[in-house]
Structures are given as structure tokens and as C-alpha cells.
Amino acid sequence: LGMIQERTGTFFLDNPAAQFNLRTHMNSRDLKTAIEKITQRGGLSNAGRAISYVTKNFFSKANGNRGGAPNVAVVIVDGWPTDKVEEASRFARESGINIFFITIEGATENEKQYVTEPNFSNKAVCRTNGFYSLNVQSWFSLHKTVQPLVKRVCDTDRLACSKTCLNSADIGFVIDGSSSVGTGNFRTVLQFVANLSKEFEISDTDTRIGAVQYTYEQRLEFGFDDYNTKSDILNAIKRVGYWSGGTSTGAAINYALEQLFKKSKPNKRKLMILITDGRSYDDVRIPAMVAHHKGVITYAIGVAWAAQDELEVIATHPANDHSFFVDEFDHLYKFVPKVIQSICTEFNSQPRN
Ligand SMILES: *[C@@H]1O[C@H](CO)[C@@H](O)[C@H](O)[C@H]1NC(C)=O
Ligand SMILES: *[C@@H]1O[C@H](CO)[C@@H](O)[C@H](O)[C@H]1NC(C)=O
Secondary structure, three states: OHHHHHOOOEEOOOOOOEEEOOOOOOOHHHHHHHHHHOOOOOOOOOHHHHHHHHHHHHOOHHHOOOOOOOEEEEEEEEOOOOOOOHHHHHHHHHOOEEEEEEEEOOOOHHHHHHOOOOOHHHHHOOOOOOOOEEEEOOHHHHHHHHHHHHHHHHOHHHOHHHOOOOOOEEEEEEEEOOOOOOHHHHHHHHHHHHHHHHOOOEOOOOEEEEEEEEOOOEEEEEOOOOOOOHHHHHHHHHOOOOOOOOOOHHHHHHHHHHHOHHHOOOOOEEEEEEEEOOOOOOOOHHHHHHHHHOOEEEEEEEEOOOOHHHHHHHOOOOHHHHEEEEOOHHHHHHHHHHHHHHHHHHHHOOOOO
């Protein structure tokens, strides 16, 4: 039942082609009939190509994928794959797909010389802790994997690869609204915040977004719980009114920790993206240390008159990856892909076990 609820699709490994997709069959009876009608295609066992195909096409919204439901691919290989799986599998993991790998009648000692990647199973699975791989000695015992597999797939809390750099953060923007910014440039900053936000998958269970504006004072524009769709977030960003005043960046960081990140969920990565155009009137060193200590990954983006040394103090270590200096507001747009790339590189470099 769980499998059916997750919706099921299937395809073959040689030249991948979908036999049916996630929206073709809506009940288990139709699904069963469709499975029985599948004919064997023969050919090679290009699991790498099949995994690439699944990553690129299968889990698209158009093909019936639903946000919020974990994406699971069960790859069944007889013997061993004839192509490489490592690169394709990494891409799948980064796209939030939990790969289970079932190997049936794997290579014997003297067959191992033919295997392109001897450690293919570990390279292919979502995590190498054993949860995602099942080895079956012979085709006759394949049925014994059904129960354990279903049990694991339904244990959604353990499906660690559901998380990606785009769907698992609480992101707090801390926006400098001081007088030196000016009305026009402030709009550009809001566009920048909107363009960054657009890149993420937003919902109450995926990435959430909040924003603080500051001068000498601070105000919460909206918190993580206030909106949970992308269009609501984009509208809320548009509605932020320019405040104008001084620049107390240190106090703003403290305020964001209290008002935004205190309400962050424990299973979310906490990201603070601070945008400023000048040197702070107050100390940033201690507030930044507190933020880092609390596990808030801090990005500092400085425009025009911002002080690079201060950006580096605010930013999480290594500062090179977390601080950006932009000479003018009109060039901010170029930093959208750079910031996203940095966020995703850091996420994807976390250990896989
Ligand atoms: C197989 O891969 C896993 C995970 O990548 C690694 O920990 C292990 O050492 C590898 N084993 C061999 C024999 O290369
Ligand atoms: C935001 O995106 C729009 C549309 O792609 C682009 O025209 C604009 O220059 C971007 N602005 C910023 C500040 O990123």
C-alpha cells in the first residue's frame, strides 16, 4: 500500500524508457496489470544511464511527482551494471532521490575482473550504511526482499537523501535599510532577495524563508512560519518598505537570531544571508561569533561602501566561500548563482554516511 501511495513507475535499464510514469496508474489493480504486461527487452544493464534518466525525467512534476512525498528509486540489477553508476548516482542524490540498490546474483570472485566499478553498490546507494542495499543470492529468493524493502521505503524519516540544498533550509535574510542605500537600490536588493528565494523549493516542510530589515533599529518583516508558498514569499518581499536610518549590523544579527532562528526547526539547515552597503556603527564580531556558534551558516554580501574585512568577520569560515563583495547595486544580480552554488556545494560536501 505504501508503495502505491508513493505512486510507482517502472522502466528498463538498457536504453532507458519509461514503461509508465507516476501518474499513469492510480490504483494497485491497474498497476499490477500493467506490470504483468511488461515484456523483457534484453540487452545490457546500463544502470548509470537509467539512473541519469530517472533523475532528469522521471521525478518531474509533469510526470506526476508530488512535492513533500519522498522520491525513491529502486534499482534492480542482475549481476552487475555494464556502465558506471557513480556520477549518475551522485547527481541523483543531489536531486533528492533515495536510491535503493538490489543486486541479484552478484559477481563471483572470478567475475569481478569484468566489473567496471567493483564497489558499484556503495557508489550507487543513497547512504553506504547498508540501509539502501539489498543483495540477493539467487533469483529464487528475490521474493524475500519485498518485506524488508517496503519497510525501509516506508520509513520516511530515514530516507536521508530526500534532503537537498534547495529543500531543507530555514533562510533568514537580514537586509540593511540604511539611508545610504536609497529607494531605488533598496528595490534592487529586494529583487536580489526574491531571485535567491525563487531558486529554493518552498513549503512548510521544505525550505522556509524569513526576513529582517535593519537600520539603528530592527524589524521583523516576516518569519519562517508566516508564508509557505513561493508566490506568497515573493509577494511579501515586494511589500517590504524601505526604512532609512543608520547601520547597526551587529544588533541586527542578534535580532535575527532571536526573532528568526530561534523558531527554526531542528532538522533544517539555518542560513543567514546578510546584505549591507556600509560599515556597521556597532560591533559585529561577537554577534557573528554567536551566530556561528549556534550553527547558523552566515553569508555576508556587501555592496558599494561595505567593508570587506567586516564581511569576512560576519561570514562563516572559510570566509572566501561565504562573503561576497559587489562594487555596485546594479551588479548584484550576478551573485545570485554564486550564492546558490556556494550553498549547494557546502551541502553536497557533507559526508554521506
Ligand atoms: C566502497 O565504498 C565505500 C563508500 O564509498 C567505502 O567506504 C569503502 O571503503 C569502499 N570499499 C572498497 C573496497 O573500495
Ligand atoms: C532578478 O531576476 C530578474 C529576472 O531574471 C532580472 O531581470 C534581474 O536583473 C534580477 N535582479 C537581481 C538584483 O538579481
